[in-house]
Amino acid sequence: MSTSSSDASQHGLWSKRTAFMFAAIGSAVGLGNIWKFPYMTGENGGAAFVLVYLACVVLIGLPIMMAEIVLGRRGRHSPVHTMRRLAEQDGHSTNWQAIGWLGMLAGVMILSFYVVISGWTAAYLMDSLFNTFQGFDQASAEGHFNRLVDSPWRLLAWHTLMVVLVAWVILRGVNRGIEQATTVLIPSLFALLLLLVGYAALYGDFGRGLTYMFAFDYAQITPEVALKAMGQAFFSLSIGMGAIMVYGAYLPRQFSIPEAAGVVVTADVLVAILMGVALFPIVFASSMEPGAGPGLIFQTLVIAFGQMPGGWLVGILFFALTLIAAWTSAISLLEPTVSWLVDSRGMRRRTATLGSSAVIWVVGLGTVVSFNVGSDWTLYGRNFFEWMDYLTSNVMLPIGGILIAIYAGWMVKRSVLEEQADLGNGLLFKSWLWLVRLLVPTAVFLILLHGFGWV
Ligand code: PFF
Numbered sequence: 477m478s479t480s481s482s483d484a485s486q487h488g489l490w491s492k493r494t495a496f497m498f499a500a501i502g503s504a505v506g507l508g509n510i511w512k513f514p515y516m517t518g519e520n521g522g523a524a525f526v527l528v529y530l531a532c533v534v535l536i537g538l539p540i541m542m543a544e545i546v547l548g549r550r551g552r553h554s555p556v557h558t559m560r561r562l563a564e565q566d567g568h569s570t571n572w573q574a575i576g577w578l579g580m581l582a583g584v585m586i587l588s589f590y591v592v593i594s595g596w597t598a599a600y601l602m603d604s605l606f607n608t609f610q611g612f613d614q615a616s617a618e619g620h621f622n623r624l625v626d627s628p629w630r631l632l633a634w635h636t637l638m639v640v641l642v643a644w645v646i647l648r649g650v651n652r653g654i655e656q657a658t659t660v661l662i663p664s665l666f667a668l669l670l671l672l673v674g675y676a677a678l679y680g681d682f683g684r685g686l687t688y689m690f691a692f693d694y695a696q697i698t699p700e701v702a703l704k705a706m707g708q709a710f711f712s713l714s715i716g717m718g719a720i721m722v723y724g725a726y727l728p729r730q731f732s733i734p735e736a737a738g739v740v741v742t743a744d745v746l747v748a749i750l751m752g753v754a755l756f757p758i759v760f761a762s763s764m765e766p767g768a769g770p771g772l773i774f775q776t777l778v779i780a781f782g783q784m785p786g787g788w789l790v791g792i793l794f795f796a797l798t799l800i801a802a803w804t805s806a807i808s809l810l811e812p813t814v815s816w817l818v819d820s821r822g823m824r825r826r827t828a829t830l831g832s833s834a835v836i837w838v839v840g841l842g843t844v845v846s847f848n849v850g851s852d853w854t855l856y857g858r859n860f861f862e863w864m865d866y867l868t869s870n871v872m873l874p875i876g877g878i879l880i881a882i883y884a885g886w887m888v889k890r891s892v893l894e895e896q897a898d899l900g901n902g903l904l905f906k907s908w909l910w911l912v913r914l915l916v917p918t919a920v921f922l923i924l925l926h927g928f929g930w931v
Pocket residue numbers: 503504505506507508509583586710711712713714715717718719720805806808809
């Protein structure tokens with residue numbers, strides 16, 4: 477019985493350490509940081525949300541990310557197969573593969589709305605190429621956004637384009653597709669965000685923006701805010717659903733897992749925070765509402781792009797980078813399913829990709845209509861998009877995270893874990909082990925219970 481990871485995966489291996497980093501950062505950094513983090517912060521009371529989010533990232537997110545990579549690298553297959561193999565090797569029930577199933581389902585559900593929102597970004601990129609935002613004020617920015625989302629046909633066209641783009645990279649396979657797409661993106665995205673922060677400092681209401689994001693008022697931390705902030709941490713870090721596990725499966729043995737996870741988490745948080753620091757000063761300076769919801773960045777940033785010197789170019793770059801960031805995340809949402817179809821059904825990668833993309837496209841129609849004709853088709857107050865978002869971030873990913881933590885913490889022999897985690901066997905390892913064994917499952921469980929109002 478082998479306890480250590482084999483050195484190959486049938487899907488390929490990352491050619492260099494940076495390739496894994498960029499791909500994992502590419503998965504983590506996406507619409508979650510650029511689009512969702514600002515509007516969730518705006519809807520949930522600003523600094524209170526940011527504080528809980530940061531705490532969840534450090535205490536829950538980082539340990540789970542490491543656990544996922546450890547399991548993935550040992551299993552070397554799609555999450556379903558990885559979990560089944562590990563359970564067999566470790567002498568446990570193969571029902572643990574449920575982690576993989578839950579993750580795949582969550583991936584398909586997230587991707588179905590992710591491609592629609594990515595489509596908005598593509599539409600805005602096109603608009604910025606034509607300099608549409610020149611001289612925009614609050615009313616024109618809102619009108620412009622509403623005209624886009626009010627039209628199911630326009631959304632459908634962009635959504636279709638995005639599904640095709642995602643399928644195309646997946647078809648090219650692990651090394652050529654995912655690696656290449658992510659290596660240029662991250663540095664450029666950082667540079668551009670810094671530029672936007674500079675603009676916000678010069679022309680926005682910087683003081684008020686920063687106060688809004690960082691002046692914590694503990695009274696505002698309600699169980700619901702905590703649940704949403706935790707969900708955001710899971711979503712933003714791409715953890716709890718096997719995406720990071722499957723990338724870990726392609727990680728050669730000699731790379732250090734804590735180092736990789738640390739870099740990925742840091743990059744992810746930085747992008748979200750920089751995005752908030754750039755955005756809220758502009759929101760306040762243009763007397764917009766921070767709680768405007770999913771349209772927030774689209775309605776706010778274009779005012780800045782329309783008025784800043786060189787805003788045309790900055791706008792183009794911003795939407796192009798956001799699109800690429802969304803794209804590289806979307807890829808990682810589909811990879812667990814595609815690798816599963818290849819592993820277990822013996823399907824060709826092409827058939828697996830085309831089939832799963834078709835399913836995503838169909839489910840995505842629900843989100844397309846959630847912003848127009850179907851916005852009132854609600855169940856318990858949530859429309860289709862809101863359900864997909866809520867169930868995945870606030871229920872499925874946290875449950876996946878609990879299961880991953882329990883498996884890594886309790887089901888893997890300690891000696892194997894010590895050998896695999898690259899943390900030595902001293903204090904660092906013990907701290908991680910006890911976070912994964914106790915703090916993570918308990919904290920996530922309690923936040924879930926409180927968030928649902930059950931306790
Ligand atoms: N982390 C991505 C984002 O912040 O946009 C979204 C995501 C990708 C979630 C992959 C989950 C996942 F497995």
